[in-house]
Amino acid sequence: MLRKAQALVLTSLLAASSLMAAPEIAKPAPDFTLTGHDGKSYKLSDYKGRYIVLEWWNKDCPYVRKHYDSGNMQALQKDLTAKNVAWFTVLSSAPKKQGHLAPTEISEVMAKEKASPLAVLIDEKGDVGRLYEAKTTPHMYIIDPQGQLVYKGAIDDKPTTDASDIKSSTNYVRQAFDASLAGKTIASSSTKPYGCSVKY
Amino acid sequence: MTRIWRYLWQWLFIGGLTLLGSLPYEAQAQQSEVYADSQLEVTWLSSSLGLSPGAQQDFAFRVKLAKGWHIYWSNPGDSGHAPRLSWQEPKAYVPGAIAWPYPRKFPLPPLVNFGYEGEVFLSFPLQIPPSITADSQTLKIRLDWLVCEEECIPGHAFFSMTLPVGPGLAEKASLWRPFIEASQALVPRPIERWKLTGSRDAGAFHFSVDARDLPSEVESLEFFPFEGTGLASQGHVVQRIETMWDIRVPIDDVPPQVEPSGIIVGQRRTSNSQKTETFSLALSPPPALADSTSASLWMMLLFAFLGGLILNIMPCVLPVLSIKILGLVQESREEKSSTGYLALCYTAGVIASFLGLAGLLLLAKASGQAIGWGFQLQSPTFVAALACLFFLMAWSFLGIFSPWNGLTRAGNIGQKWSGASGQLASGVVAVLVASPCTGPFMGVALGYGLAQSAGVALLLFAVLGFGFAFPFLLLGFVPSWRRFLPKPGIWMEYMRQILAFPLFATVLWLLWVLAMQSGIDSVLATLAAFIFMGFGIWLLHLSQNLWARRFALLNLILGLALAISGPGYYGVGRGEMAEPSTSSPWSPFTPEALAALRREHPVFVDFTAAWCVSCQVNKKLVLERADVLTAFDKAGVRLLRADWTHSDPVIGEVLASFNRRGVPLYLLYPSLEGDPLVLPEVLTPERVFSALSDLKSQP
Numbered sequence: 089m090l091r092k093a094q095a096l097v098l099t100s101l102l103a104a105s106s107l108m109a110a111p112e113i114a115k116p117a118p119d120f121t122l123t124g125h126d127g128k129s130y131k132l133s134d135y136k137g138r139y140i141v142l143e144w145w146n147k148d149c150p151y152v153r154k155h156y157d158s159g160n161m162q163a164l165q166k167d168l169t170a171k172n173v174a175w176f177t178v179l180s181s182a183p184k185k186q187g188h189l190a191p192t193e194i195s196e197v198m199a200k201e202k203a204s205p206l207a208v209l210i211d212e213k214g215d216v217g218r219l220y221e222a223k224t225t226p227h228m229y230i231i232d233p234q235g236q237l238v239y240k241g242a243i244d245d246k247p248t249t250d251a252s253d254i255k256s257s258t259n260y261v262r263q264a265f266d267a268s269l270a271g272k273t274i275a276s277s278s279t280k281p282y283g284c285s286v287k288y
Numbered sequence: 289m290t291r292i293w294r295y296l297w298q299w300l301f302i303g304g305l306t307l308l309g310s311l312p313y314e315a316q317a318q319q320s321e322v323y324a325d326s327q328l329e330v331t332w333l334s335s336s337l338g339l340s341p342g343a344q345q346d347f348a349f350r351v352k353l354a355k356g357w358h359i360y361w362s363n364p365g366d367s368g369h370a371p372r373l374s375w376q377e378p379k380a381y382v383p384g385a386i387a388w389p390y391p392r393k394f395p396l397p398p399l400v401n402f403g404y405e406g407e408v409f410l411s412f413p414l415q416i417p418p419s420i421t422a423d424s425q426t427l428k429i430r431l432d433w434l435v436c437e438e439e440c441i442p443g444h445a446f447f448s449m450t451l452p453v454g455p456g457l458a459e460k461a462s463l464w465r466p467f468i469e470a471s472q473a474l475v476p477r478p479i480e481r482w483k484l485t486g487s488r489d490a491g492a493f494h495f496s497v498d499a500r501d502l503p504s505e506v507e508s509l510e511f512f513p514f515e516g517t518g519l520a521s522q523g524h525v526v527q528r529i530e531t532m533w534d535i536r537v538p539i540d541d542v543p544p545q546v547e548p549s550g551i552i553v554g555q556r557r558t559s560n561s562q563k564t565e566t567f568s569l570a571l572s573p574p575p576a577l578a579d580s581t582s583a584s585l586w587m588m589l590l591f592a593f594l595g596g597l598i599l600n601i602m603p604c605v606l607p608v609l610s611i612k613i614l615g616l617v618q619e620s621r622e623e624k625s626s627t628g629y630l631a632l633c634y635t636a637g638v639i640a641s642f643l644g645l646a647g648l649l650l651l652a653k654a655s656g657q658a659i660g661w662g663f664q665l666q667s668p669t670f671v672a673a674l675a676c677l678f679f680l681m682a683w684s685f686l687g688i689f690s691p692w693n694g695l696t697r698a699g700n701i702g703q704k705w706s707g708a709s710g711q712l713a714s715g716v717v718a719v720l721v722a723s724p725c726t727g728p729f730m731g732v733a734l735g736y737g738l739a740q741s742a743g744v745a746l747l748l749f750a751v752l753g754f755g756f757a758f759p760f761l762l763l764g765f766v767p768s769w770r771r772f773l774p775k776p777g778i779w780m781e782y783m784r785q786i787l788a789f790p791l792f793a794t795v796l797w798l799l800w801v802l803a804m805q806s807g808i809d810s811v812l813a814t815l816a817a818f819i820f821m822g823f824g825i826w827l828l829h830l831s832q833n834l835w836a837r838r839f840a841l842l843n844l845i846l847g848l849a850l851a852i853s854g855p856g857y858y859g860v861g862r863g864e865m866a867e868p869s870t871s872s873p874w875s876p877f878t879p880e881a882l883a884a885l886r887r888e889h890p891v892f893v894d895f896t897a898a899w900c901v902s903c904q905v906n907k908k909l910v911l912e913r914a915d916v917l918t919a920f921d922k923a924g925v926r927l928l929r930a931d932w933t934h935s936d937p938v939i940g941e942v943l944a945s946f947n948r949r950g951v952p953l954y955l956l957y958p959s960l961e962g963d964p965l966v967l968p969e970v971l972t973p974e975r976v977f978s979a980l981s982d983l984k985s986q987p
Contacts, residue, residue: 221398248369275718
């Protein structure tokens with residue numbers, strides 16, 4: 089009963105918040121400020137003029153592991169960072185929930201995984217996750233230099249936990265980024281994300 | 289006396305052991321090993337005691353979940369993944385889609401998932417291939433799933449079970465059947481009337497259901513969208529507005545792949561008003577016709593081979609082939625050692641003709657024409673020529689018309705099978721004559737083949753030809769079988785003469801077809817041709833000197849020319865329709881007529897052609913029976929006839945849309961919307977009655 093009420097309240101809050109600043113394609117991406125794992129403060133609008141990628145992350149989720157154990161995510165991060173993309177990994181897991189990590193632990197994990205985001209943004213309260221309606225880990229967003237959201241959704245088109253599917257799948261992030269950079273229309277700008285639920 | 293007792297005890301002992309041995313075996317045989325870990329247990333179950341070839345049987349996965357863990361529905365919701373099965377072996381089996389019982393909601397704020405907890409049976413149909421010969425089969429399947437509490441763990445396992453094979457085993461229930469049927473009862477049934485309003489631009493859809501179409505005393509309703517509809521998993525607003533229940537569902541930003549649809553799960557007060565019970569209904573567009581092109585190539589090749597074999601006994605072919613058998617008998621008398629070679633020549637002729645026809649069909653398909661199998665008999669010129677050929681053949685059987693090298697080699701079937709070229713030609717003639725008889729198997733294989741690439745189509749036609757020639761190939765290569773053929777004798781001569789009369793009957797049938805296609809005047813031209821040809825034959829009979837022969841040949845050629853030019857001169861399409869009377873319940877088929885009638889009535893469409901013997905047989909034996917027509921009338925079904933005697937491109941397109949390239953085709957359309965029921969090519973009154981009752985039970 090309590091959970092139902094909770095759900096009702098949260099749903100209506102979410103509905104309300106989405107009325108205010110729901111992330112829509114070709115509209116300005118909602119602005120926010122979060123603390124990174126390095127202790128610095130990061131504001132989204134400070135990175136206007138660069139492409140920004142937001143990656144929702146949970147190191148223990150099998151779908152995230154598919155992309156990290158195979159090196160797929162790290163390669164994507166490297167390639168796009170080389171093209172001056174500001175890559176933010178967002179951790180919205182609540183304390184005591186799966187994937188939650190203290191800042192020092194995050195640095196260790198990042199080093200071990202050889203991942204190279206600009207920063208891992210700590211979103212313990214889940215406010216930014218809810219702002220962006222992030223549902224799964226991974227859930228990817230691309231924002232263009234003008235601050236418009238150009239892609240949101242899954243990382244690729246094979247919603248499995250099997251790393252051998254990566255070779256044959258279309259990477260929506262790469263596809264959207266390349267198209268946007270070249271000034272062409274993006275084939276799939278909004279796709280259904282797949283993964284574990286974000287542990288708010 | 290004691291010996292008898294001994295035997296009796298022995299048999300009792302063996303019998304008892306067998307019984308004991310079989311009981312637990314049977315009880316365990318209809319399930320696989322259990323996959324178990326700390327989150328769930330999965331077992332694969334069979335609803336029947338064994339496998340019946342050609343049947344469609346139910347199987348199910350039983351999933352028992354640990355407390356707090358759940359698996360997902362076909363639409364998992366905001367996250368997660370539905371369980372999916374993938375068939376492993378044997379390859380020819382085709383599993384259908386899982387029949388999903390209605391799920392429940394698992395809120396994980398701010399997300400929501402749809403799935404099952406506790407225990408669920410996920411049943412699915414499995415198509416057993418019709419051609420299994422072994423008496424047991426080991427089946428293997430794989431299931432992938434995602435099981436979640438808060439965290440999710442993906443898993444998969446292989447399941448195998450060995451089942452006996454036998455024709456009646458599908459009906460015999462295993463001990464799992466009541467459970468499987470109970471879970472099937474939890475699958476939401478489509479509701480007849482519901483409305484969809486709104487649009488994607490407006491940001492939401494409204495699903496409206498009349499309260500009177502729902503069970504009484506409904507307390508609450510929940511909506512679950514189907515996967516791929518682009519509808520949001522939450523934010524639904526359910527309201528009762530006077531007599532309507534209205535459910536507002538916001539859209540998600542994801543591009544949809546299917547029309548907005550989903551299920552409603554409701555709670556209603558039971559009659560004693562103390563408890564509530566759950567009901568579920570599907571608000572969904574009708575399911576798509578099963579994609580027949582997804583059938584495996586091997587199965588289609590098998591169908592093609594079988595179709596070719598069966599073609600040997602189809603009405604069109606029987607007269608010609610009975611003559612061939614006579615020829616075989618004659619060969620066996622002559623002890624020719626090269627009968628294998630001759631049989632190969634026949635096979636080559638058959639396969640070459642099939643490939644030739646296939647090539648023509650593919651060319652026509654490529655050039656955009658909607659023609660189909662049996663198309664050669666759609667041309668009245670061809671029909672007239674064939675009638676002349678059979679006329680000559682019949683006379684040659686009667687012994688009046690002696691063989692002649694040039695003109696008659698092709699029709700030289702009754703006389704000596706003179707060598708390889710004779711065999712080759714007989715193969716070609718056999719195929720030409722066989723083509724209008726699309727039997728079962730053949731129709732399916734042809735439809736599949738022509739829908740695929742050219743290579744696949746040609747392969748299928750070649751296999752068809754092989755199947756057609758197979759009996760004679762066997763007889764040619766396995767000389768010992770010819771022991772079964774009767775010994776040659778004077779009876780052969782009489783037999784050959786008698787066989788002239790079925791050939792005359794075939795001529796009669798061809799003339800009737802010609803009348804349908806090109807009018808009575810063309811038939812007159814052909815009959816006049818017969819007079820010329822008859823004169824030529826008589827001349828030959830009279831004298832064999834050079835001038836007689838030349839004059840006879842002239843007559844024959846004149847006759848043939850007359851017959852062929854008849855349709856050209858008199859045109860096509862002047863034939864009368866088979867039912868000129870206005871009191872006939874059949875109306876001509878057009879897509880517009882179909883749509884208009886379907887607004888109020890179910891419609892039965894008969895795709896037929898005058899030259900299609902199977903169609904005519906079905907018509908006379910089934911579709912024109914009084915009780916069948918009464919049954920149609922009682923069910924309110926309107927009757928349309930699509931006559932493909934002249935290659936009508938509109939009808940050809942409709943046939944192609946059902947992956948068929950020939951006739952017959954029988955479709956029973958429900959009224960308003962819904963995909964039609966495809967009836968089998970060989971009709972019986974029972975099949976029609978059962979189709980009509982299926983129609984009634986469909987919403």
